Amino acid sequence: MKLTGEDVRAFVLSLPETAEQFAWGMPIFKVAGRLFLTLPEEETSMAVRCPIIDRDELVQAEPAKFWIADHEAGNAWVRVRLAALDDRAEMTAIITDSWQLAAPRALLEQGER
Known part of the structure; x- marks a missing residue:
């Protein structure tokens, strides 16, 4: 299954509380006004929030799937090649993790009720 930007x-x-906008020549997505995902490279990849230590481990373990853009090297972001994802479940897990890293605590607590 090949996953797409759509x-x-x-x-x-x-x-x-997620909204789509357009910036830096690509679609970007925010939760409660906080950036958590972009769709660069003509929507063939996604950039997501990821703690730097986890990001570095992902890139080392699966370099065909994950990489770090030069301008994001010092930030907690990782790029993900959509065509390299195993399935929709992997895609949703990665996106959900990024969303949770950006979402305000109050919003996360609402989901726990």
């Missing part, structure tokens, strides 16, 4: 967009927009 697959990413459909799932992202199903998450609470």
